[in-house]
Amino acid sequence: MTTPLPRSFAQALGGFASGADTPRDFLERCIEEIEARDPEVKAFTAISLEAARAAADASTVRWHEGNPLSAIDGMPVGIKDVIETSDMPTQMGSELFEGWSPGYDSASVHALREAGAIIVGKTVTTEFAATRPGPTCNPHDLTRTPGGSSSGSAAAVGSGMLSGALGTQVVGSIIRPSSYCGAYGYKPSLGGINRGGSHDYMSQSCQGVLAATLEDTWQIAIEIVQRAGGDPGQTGLIGPAVLPDAKMPETLAFLETPGWEAATSHAREAMERALASLRKAGIKILTRKDSAAVAEVEEILGETLPLTRKINAWESRWPLNTYVDRDVTKLSKGMVDRLHEAEAMTVDSYRENIARRAAIRAIYARLGQQVDACVTLSAPDVAPVGLESTGNPVFAVPASLLGVPALSLPLARIGALPLGIQAIGFLDADADLFATAGSLIEAIGSIQLG
Amino acid sequence: MTTPLPRSFAQALGGFASGADTPRDFLERCIEEIEARDPEVKAFTAISLEAARAAADASTVRWHEGNPLSAIDGMPVGIKDVIETSDMPTQMGSELFEGWSPGYDSASVHALREAGAIIVGKTVTTEFAATRPGPTCNPHDLTRTPGGSSSGSAAAVGSGMLSGALGTQVVGSIIRPSSYCGAYGYKPSLGGINRGGSHDYMSQSCQGVLAATLEDTWQIAIEIVQRAGGDPGQTGLIGPAVLPDAKMPETLAFLETPGWEAATSHAREAMERALASLRKAGIKILTRKDSAAVAEVEEILGETLPLTRKINAWESRWPLNTYVDRDVTKLSKGMVDRLHEAEAMTVDSYRENIARRAAIRAIYARLGQQVDACVTLSAPDVAPVGLESTGNPVFAVPASLLGVPALSLPLARIGALPLGIQAIGFLDADADLFATAGSLIEAIGSIQLG
Numbered sequence: 001m002t003t004p005l006p007r008s009f010a011q012a013l014g015g016f017a018s019g020a021d022t023p024r025d026f027l028e029r030c031i032e033e034i035e036a037r038d039p040e041v042k043a044f045t046a047i048s049l050e051a052a053r054a055a056a057d058a059s060t061v062r063w064h065e066g067n068p069l070s071a072i073d074g075m076p077v078g079i080k081d082v083i084e085t086s087d088m089p090t091q092m093g094s095e096l097f098e099g100w101s102p103g104y105d106s107a108s109v110h111a112l113r114e115a116g117a118i119i120v121g122k123t124v125t126t127e128f129a130a131t132r133p134g135p136t137c138n139p140h141d142l143t144r145t146p147g148g149s150s151s152g153s154a155a156a157v158g159s160g161m162l163s164g165a166l167g168t169q170v171v172g173s174i175i176r177p178s179s180y181c182g183a184y185g186y187k188p189s190l191g192g193i194n195r196g197g198s199h200d201y202m203s204q205s206c207q208g209v210l211a212a213t214l215e216d217t218w219q220i221a222i223e224i225v226q227r228a229g230g231d232p233g234q235t236g237l238i239g240p241a242v243l244p245d246a247k248m249p250e251t252l253a254f255l256e257t258p259g260w261e262a263a264t265s266h267a268r269e270a271m272e273r274a275l276a277s278l279r280k281a282g283i284k285i286l287t288r289k290d291s292a293a294v295a296e297v298e299e300i301l302g303e304t305l306p307l308t309r310k311i312n313a314w315e316s317r318w319p320l321n322t323y324v325d326r327d328v329t330k331l332s333k334g335m336v337d338r339l340h341e342a343e344a345m346t347v348d349s350y351r352e353n354i355a356r357r358a359a360i361r362a363i364y365a366r367l368g369q370q371v372d373a374c375v376t377l378s379a380p381d382v383a384p385v386g387l388e389s390t391g392n393p394v395f396a397v398p399a400s401l402l403g404v405p406a407l408s409l410p411l412a413r414i415g416a417l418p419l420g421i422q423a424i425g426f427l428d429a430d431a432d433l434f435a436t437a438g439s440l441i442e443a444i445g446s447i448q449l450g
Numbered sequence: 451m452t453t454p455l456p457r458s459f460a461q462a463l464g465g466f467a468s469g470a471d472t473p474r475d476f477l478e479r480c481i482e483e484i485e486a487r488d489p490e491v492k493a494f495t496a497i498s499l500e501a502a503r504a505a506a507d508a509s510t511v512r513w514h515e516g517n518p519l520s521a522i523d524g525m526p527v528g529i530k531d532v533i534e535t536s537d538m539p540t541q542m543g544s545e546l547f548e549g550w551s552p553g554y555d556s557a558s559v560h561a562l563r564e565a566g567a568i569i570v571g572k573t574v575t576t577e578f579a580a581t582r583p584g585p586t587c588n589p590h591d592l593t594r595t596p597g598g599s600s601s602g603s604a605a606a607v608g609s610g611m612l613s614g615a616l617g618t619q620v621v622g623s624i625i626r627p628s629s630y631c632g633a634y635g636y637k638p639s640l641g642g643i644n645r646g647g648s649h650d651y652m653s654q655s656c657q658g659v660l661a662a663t664l665e666d667t668w669q670i671a672i673e674i675v676q677r678a679g680g681d682p683g684q685t686g687l688i689g690p691a692v693l694p695d696a697k698m699p700e701t702l703a704f705l706e707t708p709g710w711e712a713a714t715s716h717a718r719e720a721m722e723r724a725l726a727s728l729r730k731a732g733i734k735i736l737t738r739k740d741s742a743a744v745a746e747v748e749e750i751l752g753e754t755l756p757l758t759r760k761i762n763a764w765e766s767r768w769p770l771n772t773y774v775d776r777d778v779t780k781l782s783k784g785m786v787d788r789l790h791e792a793e794a795m796t797v798d799s800y801r802e803n804i805a806r807r808a809a810i811r812a813i814y815a816r817l818g819q820q821v822d823a824c825v826t827l828s829a830p831d832v833a834p835v836g837l838e839s840t841g842n843p844v845f846a847v848p849a850s851l852l853g854v855p856a857l858s859l860p861l862a863r864i865g866a867l868p869l870g871i872q873a874i875g876f877l878d879a880d881a882d883l884f885a886t887a888g889s890l891i892e893a894i895g896s897i898q899l900g
Binding site for chain 2: 086102103104105106107110111114194196197201202203204205225226227228229232233234235236238314315317318319321322323325326346347350351354
């Protein structure tokens with residue numbers, strides 16, 4: 001088994017029940033870590049200590065009385081700063097929204113509060129969850145990017161400042177920073193977690209979870225969905241009230257994805273070791289070399305990044321056009337360029353793009369008849385040096401375009417730096433993916449290289 | 451042919467091109483009507499005359515130079531006050547949002563501006579586009595409701611204060627007020643017009659158009675969609691750049707819907723006359739008595755109102771819960787009751803409801819193999835007396851639950867009061883419905899009763 005990150009919340013519940021520990025004490029340990037690390041990591045845009053302490057005290061009373069609101073009652077969490085909160089501004093990594101607040105909570109934040117979770121702070125996002133980085137550094141090496149766009153959420157969880165955090169992904173914004181920062185990262189099936197009150201409007205946008213353990217990850221997601229559902233009209237995440245039992249898969253597909261070409265030798269070696277462990281555990285691994293179905297999927301995955309970029313550009317036309325009207329000087333050049341790209345497109349070309357996406361999704365879905373899940377890397381390498389880019393999303397984008405669930409499992413390290421192994425599932429079978437992931441964690445253990 | 455409403459914009463284009471009329475003059479005629487009528491009709495929450503005049507002058511120059519931006523360049527329009535505008539507050543019929551502005555335009559409003567339309571003002575909505583009425587009166591009889599929730603949009607268009615307006619519908623909020631106020635009303639297929647920046651989050655929510663003529667209705671919708679698309683991930687309204695040519699249908703279904711029981715004898719007579727005209731024009735009309743497919747659809751339509759209410763209640767859990775947290779005293783009792791109803795529901799019961807909805811939609815879709823469109827009333831009667839209720843949505847809710855396009859055609863009058871004949875189409879075949887509606891208008895003409 002891998003060593004759990006310091007702030008596993010599920011593992012603290014026994015102490016809360018026995019009285020040996022309390023949510024308030026748990027929060028204070030998080031605050032200690034935040035005070036020690038955040039001045040250099042810069043994961044937060046806002047922290048609400050007074051409200052957090054009051055909420056933790058209320059949670060402590062509930063646990064003492066044996067009436068916690070849920071299995072995440074008292075969990076300290078962070079909220080990516082594109083998701084609205086009533087008590088802290090929502091600034092979206094943009095000067096245009098400096099100090100801005102809508103005055104209310106998003107659906108997910110409200111659900112977290114209902115479940116007793118402690119909203120500690122807002123976490124840094126790239127500008128509008130797109131490209132321009134915020135100030136956050138990688139907690140494992142401050143000269144490196146934490147990844148993006150859920151930069152602060154990944155850094156806060158990966159460093160043990162928090163047990164969990166909300167993120168969003170439309171290209172690689174949960175899986176990539178989770179990989180770089182050593183957090184568990186979960187991008188659900190499309191519509192799995194209600195996006196109401198989150199500024200992520202695109203058709204591939206998902207709200208997801210970054211957390212210290214697989215158990216914490218599931219618990220945050222399921223507690224939200226029980227209270228807020230998925231996106232309107234969608235079934236939302238379906239599964240048991242606690243983490244599904246680990247279930248050994250019979251067959252997995254190893255997907256190189258277009259990322260394999262970009263992967264470093266260390267990263268490839270980490271993946272090869274993971275595959276060797278899985279084979280040793282008796283799991284059959286299909287690859288492009290021995291399976292026509294896998295080869296067909298590999299073929300179409302080459303389209304996922306350029307197609308995603310075209311779809312996202314059109315879907316960003318609004319609100320970027322109204323942001324530009326408001327004050328173009330407060331937008332990055334990248335955002336303005338994206339708008340110009342979008343304005344050169346037509347709705348007809350967009351229709352062709354989403355039709356192609358639907359065809360790609362259908363091809364991938366057929367693979368589900370042959371394998372329990374797919375595995376690949378979460379990123380082509382550990383976090384790169386430099387804060388000017390949030391890294392390469394190439395391994396994360398397939399699940400985004402496909403609309404299927406993905407988990408980044410922090411099982412590998414190259415030197416002191418984490419690298420995620422990614423498990424990708426099938427539409428609306430998120431609970432099955434968690435069950436498979438439980439077995440992968442057991443079978444792979446921890447991989448140390450370099 | 452029915453007499454067009456006074457503010458038909460399409461019919462003014464010839465004058466703009468020849469120089470006999472200008473968009474600024476057209477706007478001034480609207481303003482004259484607004485100044486004469488709105489003090490008593492109360493259709494607007496905000497009017498931006500200075501900006502409207504400046505925009506109309508710019509449009510006048512473009513027409514003069516022979517370079518209009520679109521066929522709605524210069525059209526004076528109103529925006530339902532749940533849809534965001536950069537230059538006027540968005541108050542959603544709620545004290546909670548008094549004076550509130552997000553600082554930017556919705557996707558549709560931005561598209562209208564790109565097309566040269568003149569955003570004259572914000573129009574009254576019921577509280578959060580739900581039940582509690584605003585102050586608007588029916589322009590044809592001030593003692594009567596204009597219908598809701600797109601109350602101000604319908605009253606402004608029906609009285610000739612504007613050529614067109616945006617509305618939204620999740621139950622009956624476009625079709626019903628269009629019927630009561632004598633406007634054309636169009637609720638598109640699900641996702642047909644981009645809802646970005648509109649506070650209508652529910653899975654049946656649609657943004658739609660109310661206008662003076664069928665031609666204006668189509669033009670507003672298609673100009674928006676060419677610039678902003680449909681909802682992200684949807685194809686959006688597909689069709690020609692100008693109103694599709696009228697096309698005589700071979701077969702229509704007359705649907706009584708659960709509304710027939712509630713319809714007054716005058717309203718029934720209006721429908722019977724319309725059906726007689728259609729038969730006389732050579733169209734075959736199927737009814738529940740002579741078609742098993744129609745009978746099956748009639749059977750399931752009985753479920754549409756209660757099922758819609760259950761789905762909407764769950765989907766209103768957020769944001770109502772965060773509104774209540776903010777200030778419960780600023781919400782109506784009806785809104786708070788709806789939240790309590792929603793909080794007693796589970797996500798599992800919601801899943802059952804949307805599964806049932808999907809089954810109902812599939813049954814309706816099969817009827818599309820036998821008929822070109824369906825016809826029925828838009829409301830069980832003319833606008834009822836009193837402003838405390840916006841009337842019965844029973845005839846409008848089927849298309850809302852089915853997710854299919856619907857048009858209210860202002861073809862009947864009982865005394866001086868309008869009543870709509872409704873045409874209902876099939877998913878994403880909105881252009882076909884407009885083509886059929888063109889023929890229905892010709893065949894039915896105007897019906898005067900009482």
